[in-house]
Amino acid sequence: MDNNTVLQVNNLKKYYPVEAGFLKRRVGTVRAVDDVSFAIRQGETVSLVGESGCGKTTTSRCIVRAVDPTEGEILYRRENGEVIDLATIGQNELRPIRREFQMVFQDPFSSLNPRMTIFEIISEPLRVHGIGNQREREDRVADLLKRVGLRAEYMRRFPHAFSGGQRQRIGIARALAASPRLIVADEPVSALDVSVQAQVLNLMMDLQDELGLTYLFVAHDLSVVNQISNTVLVMYVGRVAEIGPPQALFRNPKHPYTAALIASVPKPDPFNLTERVIPEGEIANPANPPSGCYFHPRCPFVVDICKQTAPPLEEIEPGRFVSCHRATEIELMV
Numbered sequence: 001m002d003n004n005t006v007l008q009v010n011n012l013k014k015y016y017p018v019e020a021g022f023l024k025r026r027v028g029t030v031r032a033v034d035d036v037s038f039a040i041r042q043g044e045t046v047s048l049v050g051e052s053g054c055g056k057t058t059t060s061r062c063i064v065r066a067v068d069p070t071e072g073e074i075l076y077r078r079e080n081g082e083v084i085d086l087a088t089i090g091q092n093e094l095r096p097i098r099r100e101f102q103m104v105f106q107d108p109f110s111s112l113n114p115r116m117t118i119f120e121i122i123s124e125p126l127r128v129h130g131i132g133n134q135r136e137r138e139d140r141v142a143d144l145l146k147r148v149g150l151r152a153e154y155m156r157r158f159p160h161a162f163s164g165g166q167r168q169r170i171g172i173a174r175a176l177a178a179s180p181r182l183i184v185a186d187e188p189v190s191a192l193d194v195s196v197q198a199q200v201l202n203l204m205m206d207l208q209d210e211l212g213l214t215y216l217f218v219a220h221d222l223s224v225v226n227q228i229s230n231t232v233l234v235m236y237v238g239r240v241a242e243i244g245p246p247q248a249l250f251r252n253p254k255h256p257y258t259a260a261l262i263a264s265v266p267k268p269d270p271f272n273l274t275e276r277v278i279p280e281g282e283i284a285n286p287a288n289p290p291s292g293c294y295f296h297p298r299c300p301f302v303v304d305i306c307k308q309t310a311p312p313l314e315e316i317e318p319g320r321f322v323s324c325h326r327a328t329e330i331e332l333m334v
């Protein structure tokens with residue numbers, strides 16, 4: 001792990017038991033995250049993309065230790081250079097470090113407590129971590145509100161007074177309150193109107209520049225991640241399909257699933273909508289995944305080995321990682 005890396009995730013797994021019947025007997029396992037590795041450098045953004053249920057939220061929640069991973073390492077470099085493994089650290093040791101990584105949630109309507117004032121919401125991390133007195137917290141909240149483009153006097157109001165975009169700005173202010181280094185944002189603009197999405201994304205990018213923040217960003221929409229990411233990680237059924245810089249990945253995908261995802265993005269040309277291609281076939285079930293490459297039942301390039309052996313994630317060019325047996329031999333058109 002080099003000095004510029006803030007987060008290095010190695011072989012992360014999160015399995016959930018499938019239980020059945022009155023006695024809740026364990027009848028199977030959901031492989032929500034099934035061997036995910038990636039790194040994020042200081043001040044950069046890594047985006048996770050993939051179809052619904054591929055494990056994006058579970059990966060994010062493991063990283064902020066909202067859930068305990070089943071296996072793997074989550075190495076986090078603190079400001080003083082100390083490296084700790086968030087996957088295994090005990091709750092007592094975790095407590096003082098928690099303020100350094102914060103989450104922004106998808107739904108700004110359900111993620112803000114309707115009975116709390118904006119001051120109480122934004123200052124909550126300060127209270128939890130015992131930072132500042134009442135006066136200092138009020139000053140901090142006023143400053144944060146201004147930073148996210150809202151008025152300081154809004155701190156006396158309740159969430160219902162605000163639009164979706166404003167609420168998400170409040171959610172971002174809360175995430176920033178305790179001066180974190182790493183922000184994990186789980187589809188922070190998906191619930192917003194398209195016209196508001198760009199404003200919130202621009203705000204997040206400005207804050208990143210100003211404060212030197214490191215982002216893990218989850219998105220459905222490939223066009224969103226193209227603008228904001230240094231690195232894109234495409235997930236399929238709990239596994240990494242491909243990792244690379246967005247321009248290279250979109251222009252020249254190396255994994256058939258990446259190519260299918262790109263093809264599924266609607267074209268801006270209204271006459272072209274019929275050309276929208278959705279990856280054929282059903283997404284695999286993480287409780288009962290196929291053998292070998294999880295994508296093989298849907299892949300137009302499948303050969304025998306794909307059905308037998310899971311392809312390892314290999315670096316085929318500097319910074320580009322692909323898990324496909326045929327990554328270097330097939331030509332993918334987008």
Ligand SMILES: Nc1ncnc2c1ncn2[C@@H]1O[C@H](COP(=O)(O)OP(=O)(O)OP(=O)(O)O)[C@@H](O)[C@H]1O
Binds near residue numbers: 032033051054057058
């Ligand atoms: N607490 C849980 N218990 C059992 N299964 C779970 C649990 N949380 C998630 N899963 C399963 O794990 C898989 C991954 O879910 P996850 O929410 O991480 O996907 P996602 O990529 O965030 O999807 P979306 O795009 O819909 O938000 C899904 O099959 C989901 O049903």
Ligand code: SF4
Binds near residue numbers: 295297306311327
């Ligand atoms: S390993 Fe085989 S099935 Fe999987 S994506 Fe590559 S070609 Fe397709």
Ligand SMILES: [Mg+2]
Binds near residue numbers: 058186
């Ligand atoms: Mg999710």
